[in-house]
Amino acid sequence: MAGLLCVIICGIACASTLAQPREANEMFQQWSLDGKKIAFTSDRDGDPEIYVMHADGSNPIRLTNATGRDAHPYFSRDGRRIVFQSPRANGEDTNIYVMNADGSNLVQLTNLKGFAGVPVYSPDEKTIMFQWRESNNWEDEKKWRICSMNVDGSNFRVITSGEANDQVPNWSRDGKRLIFFSDRTGKDQIYTMKPDGTEVQQLVATDFNDNAASWSPDNKKIAFTSDRDGNSEIYVMDANGKNVRRLTNTPDTERSASWSPDGKRIAFSSDGEASREIYLMNADGSNLKCLTCASN
Secondary structure (H helix, E strand, O other): OOOOOOOOOOOOOOOOOOOOOOOOEEEEEEEOOOOOEEEEEEOOOOOOEEEEEEOOOOOOEEOOOOOOOOEEEEEOOOOOEEEEEEOOOOOOOEEEEEEEOOOOOOEEOOOOOOEEEEEEEOOOOOEEEEEEEOOOOOOOOOOEEEEEEEOOOOOOEEOOOOOOOEEEEEEOOOOOOEEEEEOOOOOOEEEEEOOOOOOOEEOOOOOOOEEEEEEOOOOOEEEEEEOOOOOOEEEEEEOOOOOOEEOOOOOOEEEEEEEOOOOOEEEEEEEOOOOEEEEEEEOOOOOOEEOOOOOO
16 A cells, blocks of 8 residues: 555444544644643644644644645654644645744754655654655655654655655654554565664564554554454554454544553544544553544
8 A cells, every 4th residue: 555644543343433523634643752632633724734632632722824734743752842744845845844842943854855754753852763755746656765864854864775665654662673564565564673774574464454553652562554354443463463453443444543651542543424533542442532523
């Protein structure tokens, strides 16, 4: 599934549609390290912009206001900064930006042609990993690469190469490895590697699309999205790729699972007929709650 930018959802033995009728799209949620706030993307006011809300879904505040798709926010460990992607510079090329957690002091970190996005801070906050495609023409043969840079935008490096698309990097909590997905076998599959791109290991080999993976805070579990049962749902597995368990079961499309800092909950987004909403569940799939639905 080349070109996919991100994925996730929730719910045990829940076959009903999750999304609510409000026509807005809420997605790409990420927790602050203290577990008190969630940054996310929403088009509730028109263009997709970056917002923050309390972890219970209350008090949403808009942080950005620009033409184009501001997306994939990620908190620094101290909660003072948010890194994200935006095409605001010229409306064509998407690049990486950082701002204070209140939306002030915006700084552009990259100036690349094509699409640079899905940035994530390393645990020591010295490095930002992201994905980059050297073209905005989706019909050409350019591939997604995983790249790194210093947190100030210096020392840009392309980490992966070859004929495959490598996407959506996430750090292990000890900073020793990255998890990502790649279509190098013809299907999206989950891999890990060292931050310099060496020691690449495939976790699970399937005939389905597994993607958008992230480690639990204790590095013992991995949440990911898969269509192995016919629909895009949220799954968890052990860090070695064993004991795969499905957490959600709906007719909607679930994406982009993110762990709470204490590892007890998972937030994700779900695409319904009218909107995409952000949901919260326990790490075992129970206690489902919509954070962004109009009724919340």
